Amino acid sequence: MSPHITKGTCVWVKEIVKGSPEAFVQGTVAEFVAGKGYTVVLADGTERLVREVDCAPANPEGLTAPDNCHLIHISEAAILMNLRSRFADKRIYTYTGEILVALNPFELLPIYGVESMGAYPNKALGLAEPHAYAMAEEAFRTFLATSLSQSLVVSGESGAGKTETNKHLMHYLAWRSKSEHVGNDLAETIIAVNPILESFGNAKTSRNNNSSRFGKFVKISVRERAVGVARPGAVLGATTKQYLLEKSRIPFQSPGERNYHVFYQVLRGCGADESLGLSGGAPSFWYLNQSGVFSADGIDDADGFARLVEAFGCVGYDEGRQQQVFRLVSGLLHLGNVSFDGEDESAVAAGAAESLSRAQSLLGLSGLGECLTTRTLTARGETTTLRRKPEEAVRARDALAKAAYAALFDAMVEMINNRLVGEAKPESKFIGLLDVYGFESFAVNTFEQLCINFANEK
Known part of the structure; x- marks a missing residue:
């Protein structure tokens, strides 16, 4: 019998x-029933015999704590009730020791911005209201005190708010650097280029209208010690490493979901450009129309395109290079419209000739139809060309689209890294922000879900 x-x-x-x-x-x-547990009378008057291990003392009514570890009674139920009570009061952040638990309010709360940031500099964890800013401050202070690299890991299920939390952490670190009078434009540029990764790496899912479909580790290199007039804490540069881009989203989206934001943004921003052949809009493209969803609440594709163009400007992409990117994105849409006829041997469908021509032109390819409908085998010095079946041609088309988009995404990340590397060196100490996929379980799960869930368990 528990003494409590x-x-x-x-x-x-x-x-x-x-x-x-x-x-x-x-x-x-x-x-108390010896050997059996407790007889408990529930709120509705019913009695239930409960095992000792399934019975936990409740905290006094109305008691909440900014740190779950400070509760009088600590149990799974007590922690959940504390989180629920704080959430009801619009306090979405709660400590559990050195861990910050964040609950997604699905609304914009007035707890962000420079005024809110001012409550956290030089305060140890727990001395101010729980907040993402407090965690960023702890990493910043510990870095300056120890000259050791620090990392913040943001994890949670899909739709939990990891992407937004990472933004708040990054905003605070950029502001904190400047608040020490050591900042420069580089700290602000790190924030300014984020729309590029969002456009190419985020999409609407059934649970989140702006879900990151890749993992990323951002290393913000920070000056360890004073150099001349530059005090410790200056942002020297930043690099991003991406993991597990969800390439399977390119040819297929589940009901209620969309493809990556950039496709819809380009349609809104470049739809009038006849050379891209986008006048039919999203419903006219196979890679966008399978789910029947073309918009998302809270996502303005026209505004997203404007922010993408602005971000491209921050990394030095002039109008000509931007147009090349938009041509590639448009080319992938036309590639998805290339269909095939035949039974045992495939051929590009007559109605898909224009799509094939557009795809070849925009992607800078030649002989695309032949590549998709045939395969070449070489054995003992002899080369044989075989016709693919229609379903094999479709798989080849989709594989090409996925590989091309992955290469384009890698190029975007490399471009950002080249712009943000600054004075950072491989051996530079850093503050790292790791944003990993949340645990996923769908009606149909793929190898990607296996990798994502395995990474979360680790």
């Missing part, structure tokens, strides 16, 4: 009613 639980004690017990939205229900202990 006696007759009359208010306790939490696991909910056993199937379909209930509650994980735990509250009750009062009526008696």
Whole structure:
């Protein structure tokens, strides 16, 4: 028998009613039954015999704490109730020791910006209201105190708000550097180029309208010690390493989802350019129309295109180079419209001739139809060309689209790194921000879900 639980004690017990939205229900202990547990009277008057291990004392009504570790009674139920109570008061951040738990409010709260940032410099963790800014400050202060690299890991299920939390961390670190009068335009540029990664790496999913479909590790190199008039804490440069881009999203999207934002942004921003052949809009492209979803709440594709162009300017991409990128994006859309006829041997469908021509022109390829419908085998010095079946040609088309988009995404990351490297060297100490995929479980799971979930478990 637990010394904290006696007759009359208010306790939490696991909910056993199937379909209930509650994980735990509250009750009062009526008696202790030796060898069996407690008889608990629930709020509705029913009695339930509960094992000792399934019974946890409740904290006094109305008691909340900014740190779960400061609760009088600590249990799974107590932590969940503390998080729920704080969330109801619009306090979405709660510490659990040195970990910050963030709940997505799905609304913009007035707790961000320079005024809010001013509450955190030079304060140890726990001395100010829990916030993403507090975690960034802890990393910044620890870096200056120890001259050791620091990293912040942001993890959670899809739709939990990891992308936005990473933005807040990055904004704070850029501001913190400048607040020490050591900042430069590089700190602001790190923020300014983020729309490029969002456009090419984020998409609407069934759970999140702006879901990151890749993992990334951003290393912000910071000056360790004073050099001349430059004080410690200056941002020297930054590099981004991307992981596990969801290439399978290019040829297929599940119901209620969209392809990557950049496709819809280019349609809005370049739709009038006849050379790109985009006048039919999203419904006219196979790589965009399978889910029947062409817009997303809170996502303005026209504004996204304007921000993308502005970000390209920050990395030195002039109008000519931007147009090359938009041609490649448009070319992939036309590639997806290339269909095939035949049974045992495929050929480009007559109705897809224009799409094939557009794709070849925009992607800078020749002989594309032949490449998609045939394969070449070489054995003992002899070369044989075989016709693909239509379904094989479709797989070849989609594989090409996925490989091309992955290469384009890698090029965007490399371009950003070249612009932001600054004075950073490979051996430079850094503050790292790791944004990893959340655990995923869909009706149909692929090798990507296996890799994502394995990484989360590690």
